[in-house]
Amino acid sequence: MKLTHLITREIAHRKLTFGLSVLAIAVAAVALVAADMVVRADALATDRILSAKQAETEEVLAEKVRVVAAAGADLEEAMRKHMKGLGFNVLILPEQQDPAELHLSGSLSETMPASYADRLGDSSIMTINHLLPTVLKQVKWPEQELDVILYGTRGEVPLMHRALKKPVLDAVAPGQMVVGWSIHQKLGLQVGQEVEFFGRKFTVSVLHPERGSTDDVTLWIDLNQAQEILGLQNLIHAILALECDCAGDRISEIRREIAGILPGTQVIERHSQALARAEARTKAKLVAEESLAAEQEASAATLARERAARAELEAQHQQVAQVVIPLVLLLAVAAVGVLAFNNVRYRREEIGILRALGLRTSQVLYVFLGKAVLSGIIGGVLGVVIGLLGGWAVTHWVGDWPTDSPLLNDLLASPGFVFTLLSTPVLAVVLAAVASWLAAAAAAAQDAAVVLQGE
């Protein structure tokens, strides 16, 4: 016969006492597991809620950014087209050219060297972006007996110190012709049709829609061919330039800069609507950016509020846990201690005779502490199981935890929580042993002679 047999038989004999001890330990274990579960579930729920909010916000913002970017791109494209349609907002003319001629007839008569465009392109000019050397002259189309404005252009002269930009006006290839609205309407021209112009063959490449300006009576051809037709080899009438970065009135600055590079020229402003549209574009972009910034700020504030609310909730739960857990542990210790002392009192006679039979102090301690350890193991395991089941129920049906993905699975994947589950039975055993220690010590210290004499 062994001491463990004595322990198990005594437990079987006094089931209620043992059951109450197990219950007290189990309650303490449940409190530990449940409190840890609630606190960890809070943190997990917070992460999940904030992540969802963050993702939602980012999605909204991304959509907003996409919309703003698309709107900006649309606007930019529209502006580019508008500008192209409107012409150029800066025109460099020979100094002796009367601008009134251009306004009255749409044509120019004074010339300047074609190399001026290259000189400007090679310079470090900052105020203009696109340069187009042109000849521009009102002529009679001899083959059609029709007055037209001949516009010779060779495409953009690259600004050597800048990165290449998308050209606002495409060059007209040699042998090609772009025809204004009135002209192709009068002559019934079609794209791809061959026409003769000053004895040269041209293919109609583009037919412009109606613009309501001198463009409607203009023919665009390659600059060199136009120079040959007009007898203006190596000469041009004007350099057309577009000032793209022109927020505000900078014409005087442009004039000053060009005068330094091309003396003997003058600069006149053309189609200032381009400036207004550029400003509108800038303003639209600003408004969109401000709107986006406000949206981001509002989202950040919402997230911050949510985070603060969750932090407050977590703090409340932690405070409750900090009060409840020690209280429950204390009550459990007290309950187990009282039950153990009662057990010792009931077993005075038994202890006396066991001592008379030769049981050592350590063996008497073993009998009582062994029982406590057993109640700790059973109570601890029971508490963990009940705590888990309770936690499972709570995370499924109660509280503000998200229910789409059970938190218990996430909790069980957390090493910290697994540690709590594993350490709780150990702690329960320690708790039961500590609570029973005084009673066991009292039993071991009991004087057999006193008991046996008392009987």
Add this chain to the structure above:
Amino acid sequence: MLLELRGIHKTYHGAAGGQVQALRDVSLQLDAGQFVAIRGPSGCGKSSLLLTAGTLLAPDSGEVLIQGEQPYQMSSDRRATFRAEQLGFVFQQFHLVPYLSVLENVLAARIALPVGVGSTGGAAENDDQRRASELLEQFGLGDRLGHTPSQLSSGERQRCALARALLNRPALLLADEPTGNLDPENSAIVLRALRQFADGGGAVLLVTHDEQASTAADRVLHMNSGQFVA
């Protein structure tokens, strides 16, 4: 000499400052095979003498020798083991463990002993069970092995306690009023068992009021006020 008490003194100190001299210069010698009965009125010190001889009540002065060893010079744990090996107890109130069966109560005497002591090697537990069953059979409890003490009569309980006291083959059996709660028939059974134990080479120290009980003893000593009297 199996048991020798030399000049034992024992005084109890009451909570109110009062003192009771339980034993006054008591000396006693007991050899193997002897059955000694001590008689005297209540409170004369008989039980104190028995507990002192049983290594459960340390004397204030004097010497206790059992098998030539002084148990009160031993550590508490060593003394407990010594007690388990050398002594057997029978009390008036039986002191059976209520939640153990009759057989288990007898076997409880083995708990304190290291495995193998007083028995044979690895089959110790089976040997213990066999011996316990034989003892219970001898005392007429062969058919009550699985019963609990509450299901036994007083006589049966005392016979169970007697079997427990004998399980470890003690050298000295200490009996405190073992027939006090028994009918004449059961008293006779118990006294006969004590006699047989002494005849078998053991020593018995019996403390009793019962004149009939003392007739089974080889020698009867009278005690009064903590002293042996003529």
